[in-house]
Amino acid sequence: MDAQAKIKDTVSSNKVVLYMKGSPKFPQCGFSSVACQILSACGAEYVTVDVLQDMDIREGIKQYANWPTIPQLYVEGEFIGGADIMRSMYQSGELQELLAKA
Template sequence: MDQVDSTIQNLIETNPIILFIKGSRTFPQCGFSVTVVKIFELMQIPYTTYNVLENEDVRQGIKSYSNWPTIPQVYINKEFIGGADIIIDLYQTGKLQERVEKVLAS
């Protein structure tokens, strides 16, 4: 495992809910990142963001780490959940809330 994978794995393991996004929580810099941040803000739950624009190695590395070609990427309880479209769908069906509640309860 190289340094980038180690960094990514550490971020995922130490943050129960982490969003790898373009920009920051307060200033997301692409429409998909804005959407995902808004959903998590609506849910009023603790989460962490990582700005991939600040580290090109992580920006590219997260794509191979998850085998998912786009950003944002959401991890809950060390599990890759998906990108914006999947998060929107899970939110609309109530399944995202179920996953989050399990994390917050543990």
Template sequence: MSTETQTNPAHAKIEAEIASSDVVLFMKGTPQFPMCGFSGQVVQILDYLGVPFKGVNVLDSDEIRQGIKDYSNWPTIPQLYVKNEFIGGCDITREMFQSGELLELMKSKGIQVRDAAQ
């Protein structure tokens, strides 16, 4: 645990969320009801790949909504994490999906993907 995590309760909560699942998406809304188009696009990509993931609704907590931006040093939401590693936001996720890089990343990290996506 970093010194900053010890002094920043939001960062401790974020680290706990990231550690709780292999794939975590910090998003506006929920996987079932995304509240912005960018979050919805990333949910669609993950669903297409058949990747099990945990959605964290940043609209439920101002502390988490600002905290995740500070934690990753990334200004926008959604934010995708795979095996504790920050991947990026909607644009990066979409580009990686279109190039096949996201599928390869998931497979290389041992994340289950849908057969049809391969």
């Protein structure tokens, strides 16, 4: 299975997916850490994919959403954005609503 197919399968079969560097317990970059803190603050159940473990996924995820940076949040298969977008959506309450529906 190529990277694009693997990514599509992951975001389709899980309600909330965060592609990040590292893991929620040991994030490997500040933005990934912020993304996990936001999802935890929302009380969201989510799956993470550590892009540092797989270079094909690391490059593939950037093409998948046509978004150059990581982390990337997907809710019900739809690309939401990175840490900055998550932060502003969290502050406006929009992210909590989106996650509550998922």
